[in-house]
Amino acid sequence: MLSKIKLLCAGVTFAFVTLCTQVQAGSFELTKVAEGVYVHHGQHLDIDDGYQGDICNIGVVIGSEAIAVIDTGGSKHTGEQLLQAIKAISPLPIRYVINTHVHPDHTYGNAAFQHDGTHFVGHDKLANTMLLRKEQYEKLNARLLGEAGKASATVPPDTAVHDQLTLDLGDRTLQLQAQRVAHTHTDLTVLDTKTNTLFTGDLLFAQRTPVLEGDIKGLIAALEHINQSPYALIVPGHGLESKDQPTIIGNELRYLNLLLADVRSSIKKGISMEQTMDTAAASEHEKWRLFDIANRRNVNVIYPQLEWE
Ligand SMILES: [Zn+2]
Numbered sequence: 001m002l003s004k005i006k007l008l009c010a011g012v013t014f015a016f017v018t019l020c021t022q023v024q025a026g027s028f029e030l031t032k033v034a035e036g037v038y039v040h041h042g043q044h045l046d047i048d049d050g051y052q053g054d055i056c057n058i059g060v061v062i063g064s065e066a067i068a069v070i071d072t073g074g075s076k077h078t079g080e081q082l083l084q085a086i087k088a089i090s091p092l093p094i095r096y097v098i099n100t101h102v103h104p105d106h107t108y109g110n111a112a113f114q115h116d117g118t119h120f121v122g123h124d125k126l127a128n129t130m131l132l133r134k135e136q137y138e139k140l141n142a143r144l145l146g147e148a149g150k151a152s153a154t155v156p157p158d159t160a161v162h163d164q165l166t167l168d169l170g171d172r173t174l175q176l177q178a179q180r181v182a183h184t185h186t187d188l189t190v191l192d193t194k195t196n197t198l199f200t201g202d203l204l205f206a207q208r209t210p211v212l213e214g215d216i217k218g219l220i221a222a223l224e225h226i227n228q229s230p231y232a233l234i235v236p237g238h239g240l241e242s243k244d245q246p247t248i249i250g251n252e253l254r255y256l257n258l259l260l261a262d263v264r265s266s267i268k269k270g271i272s273m274e275q276t277m278d279t280a281a282a283s284e285h286e287k288w289r290l291f292d293i294a295n296r297r298n299v300n301v302i303y304p305q306l307e308w309e
Helices: 013-019 076-087 104-113 126-132 134-145 216-226 245-269 273-279 282-287 291-306
Strands: 005-007 022-025 028-034 037-040 058-062 067-070 094-098 119-123 159-161 164-168 173-178 188-192 197-205 233-238
Touching (some): 028 233, 058 076, 067 076, 094 164, 216 245, 216 291, 273 291
Parallel strands (some): 067 094, 094 119
Antiparallel strands (some): 028 037, 058 067, 173 188
């Protein structure tokens, strides 16, 4: 496997960590986005359409003593590809695997990282939620990913974040913040304090239509709260990272606020959920990828919640 690794950078081996902007193991790429910070971009595929276990963003942060991984992809196979790509960048141990939330496209690569000394870290409610959904997600993985799905065991966190937790990687720390109910009820953000890079998990999507299963009002509040602090770089759960915080967060807030207003308006007028799926936030259609499937799903989640307002 290591022989397949290509370093797509100036080939100065003694200093390639600082010179490399892209590392590729097979077809799996890690892109350097800040000093010691790498991102793998998953493909924009829906879980119900062409899902191959590699659709979310994955972060890698390298300190002077240890490495942290932020999400691991959706299968053990993706996790193994990630592991090989990390080994091509640094020999340091992977001390932490952090999951930003429970969704299977972000968590089932954990199975590739079960080694001595690696801790799995997540929101206070993540371990229990992963276990509650274990059967459902393992069935889903087996159906969608075949053997790769069956090989991907559920690996819940051993370290819980109740509110905040700081992880030390040597000469840099990560600040983890457990969120209230937003995209899910297990959301966690990760700040690399050295480069002021914020990993939002699925609180934030870019290019691809945001989705939620939690609480749209909570998600809007979480994004507004994030917007109160300036970050040098924001890495969303899906889509490209951005230094333009007002735009990347503003785009999602515009969509969510419109969706919320349109669903509320439908409920008030007695328009059915089925009809609302076709009309809510329609002006956003051309601005996002996978809009039809994701927007309908969002209406399906929030319409019943908002009926009780
Ligand atoms: Zn998600």
